[in-house]
Each structure stands twice: as structure tokens, then as C-alpha cells.
Amino acid sequence: MKDAQSHEAGACKRVDESITRVFQLLGKRWTGPIVAVLVEQPAHFADLCRAIPGISERMLSDRLSELGTAGLVVRQVDEGPPLRVSYRLTEAGAALRPALEELGEWAKQHLPETRPV
Numbered sequence: 724m725k726d727a728q729s730h731e732a733g734a735c736k737r738v739d740e741s742i743t744r745v746f747q748l749l750g751k752r753w754t755g756p757i758v759a760v761l762v763e764q765p766a767h768f769a770d771l772c773r774a775i776p777g778i779s780e781r782m783l784s785d786r787l788s789e790l791g792t793a794g795l796v797v798r799q800v801d802e803g804p805p806l807r808v809s810y811r812l813t814e815a816g817a818a819l820r821p822a823l824e825e826l827g828e829w830a831k832q833h834l835p836e837t838r839p840v
Contacts, residue, residue: 762820765811
């Protein structure tokens with residue numbers, strides 16, 4: 724009978740570096756929902772806050788900055804008055820649409836719905 728220790732040390736394939744990079748960015752809490760909202764259309768900051776229940780303004784700001792640094796989101800200042808800031812996906816960000824749609828379908832089939840406490 725084989726046990727876990729009898730497996731070769733190198734038997735498991737090392738994870739692809741691109742998968743590591745994508746989950747380091749998109750695997751952070753709130754990042755996926757932000758991209759999912761923006762994949763539909765550009766949005767103002769306040770609209771994003773309303774569209775994503777539970778996210779704080781600080782966290783939204785931090786995640787939008789990270790997405791901007793990664794080249795997935797562009798911040799646009801709309802001249803006022805009142806002065807408003809909107810966000811839209813870049814071409815690279817918009818290219819995430821098929822993957823997000825597939826993940827959403829997978830979740831509907833394989834992840835049980837959670838109920839708010």
C-alpha cells in the first residue's frame with residue numbers, strides 16, 4: 724500500500740506563473756466584483772459603491788488603484804460642476820469578460836449559494 728510519503732517529491736507539476744499572477748491580482752477580495760460591474764459599462768465611484776454591497780470606500784479606492792496600476796482600469800475625471808470621477812476597463816480589462824462569464828456559470832452550477840447572516 725502506497726502512502727503520501729512514497730510519492731516522488733517532484734510528482735506534482737509546479738503551478739503556472741501566469742495563473743499565480745492572475746490570482747494575486749484578481750483573487751483579492753472585491754476585485755472580481757469591481758471588474759464584473761465595469762465589464763458591463765463605465766461607472767462613477769459612487770455607483771460602484773452602490774453596486775457592490777459591503778465594500779468600503781477605502782477598499783474600493785485601493786482596489787481601483789491596483790487595477791489601474793495593472794493596466795486594467797482607467798480613471799477619468801468628468802468636468803463639472805460637479806466634478807465626478809468615473810472608471811472604465813481598458814482593452815486588457817475588457818478582455819476578461821469571457822473568463823468572468825465562464826466563472827459565473829461555473830459558480831451557479833458548483834458553488835452553493837450563501838445566505839447573509
